[in-house]
Amino acid sequence: MHKPTRIAVLTAASCVLAGAAFYGTGAASAGPASSDTTAEPHNIGQLVKEIDSYYGTTLGSDGVYQASPSSQYAQDLARIEAGAKKRIAEAAREHHKGVKPAVVFDIDDTLLLSLDYEKKTNYTYNDATWKEYVAKADRPAVFGTPDLVAYAQAQGVEVFYNSGLGESQRAAAVANLRKTGIDVNLDAAHMFLKDKANPPAYLSDCATPSAWKCTTVQYKSGTRKHIESLGYDIVGNFGDQYSDLQGGFADRTYKFPNPTYFVE
Numbered sequence: 001m002h003k004p005t006r007i008a009v010l011t012a013a014s015c016v017l018a019g020a021a022f023y024g025t026g027a028a029s030a031g032p033a034s035s036d037t038t039a040e041p042h043n044i045g046q047l048v049k050e051i052d053s054y055y056g057t058t059l060g061s062d063g064v065y066q067a068s069p070s071s072q073y074a075q076d077l078a079r080i081e082a083g084a085k086k087r088i089a090e091a092a093r094e095h096h097k098g099v100k101p102a103v104v105f106d107i108d109d110t111l112l113l114s115l116d117y118e119k120k121t122n123y124t125y126n127d128a129t130w131k132e133y134v135a136k137a138d139r140p141a142v143f144g145t146p147d148l149v150a151y152a153q154a155q156g157v158e159v160f161y162n163s164g165l166g167e168s169q170r171a172a173a174v175a176n177l178r179k180t181g182i183d184v185n186l187d188a189a190h191m192f193l194k195d196k197a198n199p200p201a202y203l204s205d206c207a208t209p210s211a212w213k214c215t216t217v218q219y220k221s222g223t224r225k226h227i228e229s230l231g232y233d234i235v236g237n238f239g240d241q242y243s244d245l246q247g248g249f250a251d252r253t254y255k256f257p258n259p260t261y262f263v264e
Helices: 009-018 044-055 072-094 115-120 126-133 145-154 167-180 215-229
Strands: 006-008 101-105 158-164 191-194 232-239 253-255 261-263
Touching: 009 232, 009 253, 072 101, 072 232, 072 253, 101 145, 101 215, 115 126, 115 167, 126 167, 158 167, 158 215, 158 232, 167 191, 191 215, 215 232
Parallel strands: 101 158, 101 232, 158 191, 232 253
Antiparallel strands: 006 261
């Protein structure tokens, strides 16, 4: 994620709270949030309280804000992940010979939870503090995701990662994922990060070494298109932002709840 496209909770969170269901083919969804309104906006103070209630936010003895495993957030994730597991198992059985099933995961707030950062910055993004936070490699897992990743691997479904983190953040991302118990395919051939200095040829329509012009949707869908060009069929694409999921090149998409920010 990066500053120009990362919109704070104050413009989008109320809509996301209402739409915490997976998104895609055959799925109910409230749809992406809109910033256009002529009605009185949601009260900021009440909205923050609603977010805390949704996550079951508590401040641990270590000074870190944590989500509760009994929260509505955790329950919504469990429901989405249970449905995804059923589809992964079906896909693993149904795929005809010669086509390799795969799943693709975003990282920030899809696999690694950033609630502590959002709380301590009052839901206001700052590039420098965000990079410091990521570099600590100490974010907890989003509930259920280490098991979901391991399940896909056990079913013979190839696991890929498609993240808005930068190439310079690769080591921290790998270290953090391993710390949470996610240790599947963390190599450069499976983990795709933004490399603005040396963009891959498959993004040439919107990125060159001298100018990165890719929107989030272009970057993420272009990467999925590349993965499918390698002979894989993406049976499930997982993200906490609609921009993680739009643009095609996935049989099904799964929207994880995130009422704290919005990435276009």
